[in-house]
Amino acid sequence: MAETDRRTAESRQRRADRSSATIRDVANRAGVSVATVSRALNGIGPMTEETSQRVLTAVKALEYIPHAAARSMSIRRSNTICVLLPEVHGEFFSELVSAMDFAARNRGHHLLVSSSHNDASEMSAVLKALRGRVDGIIVMSPESSPGALLRSLAAEIPTVLLNSSARGLPSIEIDNFTGARAMTGHLIGLGHRRLAFIGGPAHNADARERRKGFQTALEAAGRSRNGMEIEGDFTEASGYDAVRKMLSARSRPTAIFAANDAMAVGAMFALREAAVPLPAGMAIAGFDDIPIARYLTPQLTTVRVDIPELGRRAVERLLTDVEMPAERSKARKELIGTTLAIRESCGSPRDARTG
Amino acid sequence: MAETDRRTAESRQRRADRSSATIRDVANRAGVSVATVSRALNGIGPMTEETSQRVLTAVKALEYIPHAAARSMSIRRSNTICVLLPEVHGEFFSELVSAMDFAARNRGHHLLVSSSHNDASEMSAVLKALRGRVDGIIVMSPESSPGALLRSLAAEIPTVLLNSSARGLPSIEIDNFTGARAMTGHLIGLGHRRLAFIGGPAHNADARERRKGFQTALEAAGRSRNGMEIEGDFTEASGYDAVRKMLSARSRPTAIFAANDAMAVGAMFALREAAVPLPAGMAIAGFDDIPIARYLTPQLTTVRVDIPELGRRAVERLLTDVEMPAERSKARKELIGTTLAIRESCGSPRDARTG
DNA sequence: CTGTTAGCGCGTTCAC
C-alpha cells in the first residue's frame, strides 16, 4: 500500500512538472505490471486481448510516449545513426543528406548530422560524444584519413567511410578516377588539344582521383595533348578565379574540365563576363551533376553521380552491419559508378571558327 | 572480495565483446569509486590532484568513453536538438542545416535532422520518437500548421517554429511579405507595367506571404499595373514550365518575379531557350539569394535572406528555452528581415527597344 | 575529499 501511494504521488508530481507519463504510470492506470505494459507495446508474448486493450487505453489517456534514452539503455540500441560530413555547401550535400535521411527512416532509424569537419581534432571531439548515442557512423572526410580514434571506435560501433581513404574500414566511394578519365576522353574525342583542369584542394581525396583521371586520359591520348592545371577549392568563386587566371595566360585552352559543378558554374560566369561565347568559344565540363546543371545555359555537360543512390547505399550497408554484428562486412571497398551526362556545354574546338 | 571478482570478470567479458569500458571499470583500475570518476571527468567538487590524475590515467588506459544514453538518463538531458524539415532540396537547406549544426555544436549540442515531412501523419511518427532523445525541436513545416501532437509535446520539449504558421508557439520567420513587396516595388519603379509572379504551392505559408507582398505592391501602385500569377512548386522545373506557359499567352509580361531562386533559374533557362535576351527582353527576379544566384548570367536580382543567420537564431532561441526552462519565451514571433540584392537580371522595359 | 546508494525509465529473465 505504501508502495502504491508513492507511485500515485510521483505520478501527480510529474503531471505538474509537465513531464509526461512513464511506463509505471501506465501500468498503474491499467492495473497491470510494467512488464505487461512493455510486452503489450512491443507485441511480445501471448496476452489476453482484454489486458492488451486496457494497456492501450491507458496509454492513450496518459498520452504516454516511451522514453528513448531509457529504452536504448535496456536494449542497447539507439536506432540512430550519425553522418559526419566535411563542409556542407551546395546542392551535393542536401541531396546526400536527404537521401540518407530517407533511407534511415525507412528502416526505423534517425539521422544525426554533424558537419564542418575539415579539422581532425574537432572531429574527434564529436566522435567521442557518439558512444551510446548512435548505432553506426558514416564518415565522409575526404580531407584527412581516419584517425586512431575512429579506428578504435569502429571496433565497437559499425562504421562506413564515404569517399575517404580507407584502411581497414568498409567504404563506399564514387568512382572518381574512371569518371574523370571518361570525361577527359570525351573532350579529346571532340577534338580538343589544349585542355585545362580546375582541380579541388590538393589534400582532398576526391580531387586527387579526379585529377589522376584527367592526367591518365591525357597521357593515353599521347603527347600532342597539352593539359594545364589550376587548383580550386570546389566553390563557385574558385572556379571563377581559375578562369580569370587562365584567360590572362598566353596560351588559352579550348576546353575546361572543372572537378565539380560548382566550380564549373563559376568558370562559366567568368567566361561569359569575358565575352567568350559558350560553347562555341570554349568547352566546359563539370562533375557531380547537381540538379541545377541542366538549367544552366548552355546546359552543363558533366560527370553524373547518382547522389541519392550513394547516400542510400551507405545507409543500407551501415545498417546491415548494425543489425548483423556477427558478419560485419569487411573492409571491402564498394565503388559507385558514374556516367557521362553529355549536354550542351562542350562543342568541338572547330566551332570557334565555323560557328 | 567476491564483489571485486565479479567486476573483474565483467570487465574481461566486455573487452572480449568489443564493448568499451564503463565507469566502473575505470573506478576499479584507478582504485576509486565510480562517483569519484564521475566527478573527476565532469570537474565537479574539489579533489586531490593525485586522485584526479589516477582517474585520468585509467581513462586513457581503458580508452574509456562515457555512454551518452546512460548519461542523459541521469541528467535528463541529451544535448541534442532536432530539426524537422519539409523537403530538403537545393542550396537553401544545406545552408540552413550547416548553420544550425554550427550553432548547435558551439553550444555543445548535436543536431538530429529529419526531412521530407510534407505529410502530417508522417511527422507525428517522428515526433513521438523524439521524447528522451532530444532537448528541443525546431519545426519547419510551411505546408501545414502544427498539429495537436506537436502542441502537447511542446509542453514538455521546448519547440521553435520556423517559417510556419504559429499558434501558441514561439516562431522565427522570414519577412516574406515585406521582401516580396519591396522587390515588386523595385520592378514597378523600373517602369514595368505587366508583371508576372511565379508562386509556390498554394498551401505553403512562405509562398502565400510572398504572393501577398506581390499583390499588395501592385495594388499600391494603382490599377494601371497588371499582374498575372502562375503557381509553381519551388523547383527549377516548375519555373521552367511556368515560363513556357507564359510565352504562349497573348499578353507577355515584361518582368517575372519568381517566389524563389530555384524557380527563377528554371525561368531563365526557358527564356534563353526561347531566345529572349536577358535582361533586355525580360526582367527576372528571385527570392532567397542562394549562393549560386550571383554566378548566373545575368546575375540574379533577388530578395536576400540571411539563411545562416536564420538558422543560427532559431538554434540560439531554442537553446535559451532549453537552458532556462523557467522563463520560456512566449509564443513570440520573431521576424527576420530581408534586403534587396539588385544585380543584373532586371532592366527597365524600355531596354527591349533601346538595347 | 571520497565512498555508498538510490534512482533515471525501460526491457527482461525468472517464478508464479
Place this chain on the structure above:
DNA sequence: GTGAACGCGCTAACAG
C-alpha cells in the same frame, strides 16, 4: 498469461 526484481551506465544526494 502475468508480476517482481534486476540491470543498463551514469549522476546526485548523503554519509563519512
